[in-house]
Amino acid sequence: xxxxxxxxxxxxxxxxxxxxxxxxxxxxxxxxxxxxxxxxxxxxxxxxxxxxxxxxxxxxxxxxxxxxxxxxxxxxxxxxxxxxxxxxxxxxxxxxxxxxxxxxxxxxxxxxxxxxxxxxxxxxxxxxxxxxxxxxxxxxxxxxxxxxxxxxxxxxxxxxxxxxxxxxxxxxxxxxxxxxxxxxxxxxxxxxxxxxxxxxxxxxxxxxxxxxxxxxxxxxxxxxxxxxxxxxxxxxxxxxxxxxxxxxxxxxxxxxxxxxxxxxxxxxxxxxxxxxxxxxxxxxxxxxxxxxxxxxxxxxxxxxxxxxxxxxxxxxxxxxxxxxxxxxxxxxxxxxxxxxxxxxxxxxxxxxxxxxxxxxxxxxxxxxxxxxxxxxxxxxxxxxxxxxxxxxxxxxxxxxxxxxxxxxxxxxxxxxxxxxxxxxxxxxxxxxxxxxx
Ligand code: SDX
Numbered sequence: 001x002x003x004x005x006x007x008x009x010x011x012x013x014x015x016x017x018x019x020x021x022x023x024x025x026x027x028x029x030x031x032x033x034x035x036x037x038x039x040x041x042x043x044x045x046x047x048x049x050x051x052x053x054x055x056x057x058x059x060x061x062x063x064x065x066x067x068x069x070x071x072x073x074x075x076x077x078x079x080x081x082x083x084x085x086x087x088x089x090x091x092x093x094x095x096x097x098x099x100x101x102x103x104x105x106x107x108x109x110x111x112x113x114x115x116x117x118x119x120x121x122x123x124x125x126x127x128x129x130x131x132x133x134x135x136x137x138x139x140x141x142x143x144x145x146x147x148x149x150x151x152x153x154x155x156x157x158x159x160x161x162x163x164x165x166x167x168x169x170x171x172x173x174x175x176x177x178x179x180x181x182x183x184x185x186x187x188x189x190x191x192x193x194x195x196x197x198x199x200x201x202x203x204x205x206x207x208x209x210x211x212x213x214x215x216x217x218x219x220x221x222x223x224x225x226x227x228x229x230x231x232x233x234x235x236x237x238x239x240x241x242x243x244x245x246x247x248x249x250x251x252x253x254x255x256x257x258x259x260x261x262x263x264x265x266x267x268x269x270x271x272x273x274x275x276x277x278x279x280x281x282x283x284x285x286x287x288x289x290x291x292x293x294x295x296x297x298x299x300x301x302x303x304x305x306x307x308x309x310x311x312x313x314x315x316x317x318x319x320x321x322x323x324x325x326x327x328x329x330x331x332x333x334x335x336x337x338x339x340x341x342x343x344x345x346x347x348x349x350x351x352x353x354x355x356x357x358x359x360x361x362x363x364x365x366x367x368x369x370x371x372x373x374x375x376x377x378x379x380x381x382x383x384x385x386x387x388x389x390x391x392x393x394x395x396x397x398x399x400x401x402x403x404x405x406x407x408x409x410x411x412x413x414x415x416x417x418x419x420x421x422x423x424x425x426x427x428x429x430x431x432x433x434x435x436x437x
Pocket of ligand 1: 047230231233234235264265266267269293294296300301302303304305306307308309357359362363364
């Protein structure tokens with residue numbers, strides 16, 4: 001019996017067979033590529049909740065179990081035993097690096113961590129309160145203009161160079177813009193510091209003072225970046241692949257991904273979590289906001305809760321919660337925010353509204369609290385998400401481009417608009433148009 005499913009149209013008793021494809025892990029898929037040709041109909045899947053858009057070997061998520069694997073390695077093991085650059089290397093080179101490879105990789109990133117000085121002029125084009133995600137989106141699109149003529153971004157031999165240049169320059173662009181907005185002197189990358197520590201150095205250092213960076217802060221940020229590195233076909237990664245399917249410049253794909261990630265339903269949620277905790281303000285107010293979150297007529301949503309795929313505790317949120325508690329002990333986090341966050345989590349994990357909808361804390365719930373403890377400006381939280389996710393986006397773009405005959409993404413629609421409109425049906429405007437001639 002071939003692995004197929006049969007679709008029967010009860011209107012005419014016609015049946016159609018479609019092949020079932022099995023992956024290495026997770027749900028099988030029904031290949032409906034011939035559906036329109038066979039049946040003259042499209043599928044309809046709002047938000048693509050039941051649609052696999054590609055084959056991939058990069059990241060696997062088990063939403064029911066709350067598991068996340070990068071090229072087969074469990075995220076909890078990676079967070080415990082590896083650093084962010086190990087996972088960047090794993091995503092891009094398809095294997096974990098040995099010590100020598102990791103050191104060489106570090107050097108390759110360091111020498112690419114500078115940006116063309118002309119790019120600094122871009123910052124003057126923005127109004128003072130420009131959101132850093134808008135600035136970053138513009139910077140990455142601009143970066144593509146520096147690597148177009150002398151690089152062939154459709155040549156697989158150039159993909160890795162494009163990927164490591166982006167990963168290396170993102171922290172510099174983020175820190176430089178922050179210094180520009182604050183009116184502080186620009187601090188260039190210090191090649192004697194590690195990748196993650198260097199970012200905190202560029203954010204905090206002043207020519208006249210000793211910069212204070214605690215090891216726990218570097219570990220917390222490094223782990224946070226790792227936990228954001230890739231996440232299968234989420235909205236922003238799907239955006240990167242969609243733009244990549246037209247063979248646009250990879251940095252144009254990444255710029256589009258930044259735009260998608262910025263939304264508060266996606267990567268902008270970490271910023272919204274903190275703003276929401278500050279708005280709730282005290283444990284006494286939590287019940288009022290839980291009620292709002294449960295009210296179908298109220299657009300209020302609990303930021304940092306719920307997930308399209310995880311119907312269990314987001315494994316990344318678990319790791320971040322441990323880190324958050326370590327940071328509380330070692331450097332302290334705003335205790336009132338923590339109390340409000342803990343009360344929200346306590347209710348959400350016991351209240352039937354959340355349990356029946358499988359609404360658990362996601363990666364953004366604790367990342368905002370950690371970034372606040374690291375004194376990262378709230379409006380830069382999503383920029384941290386970009387710094388973590390960029391390697392995953394580039395790995396997904398490379399995988400798309402390496403696949404034979406890339407198909408341009410072009411979904412269809414269920415048309416519900418007007419039909420049979422003919423000129424005589426058109427009202428007074430028609431008279432006006434005639435008089436214009
Ligand atoms: C990220 O996809 C990824 O992998 C993303 C990400 C990644 O690494 O790339 O993991 C990063 O984006 C994490 C999610 C961050 N966003 C938030 O924390 C924002 C708050 N969460 C919601 O907006 C929502 O949960 C989503 C967007 C995350 C998921 O939305 P879905 O899957 O479309 O679910 P839904 O909106 O259909 O909700 C199902 C039900 C609804 O109630 P009913 O209509 O069944 O009565 O759950 C309710 C929703 O009203 N619900 C919530 C809720 N999230 C869903 N109710 C209150 N608070 C919430 N946060």
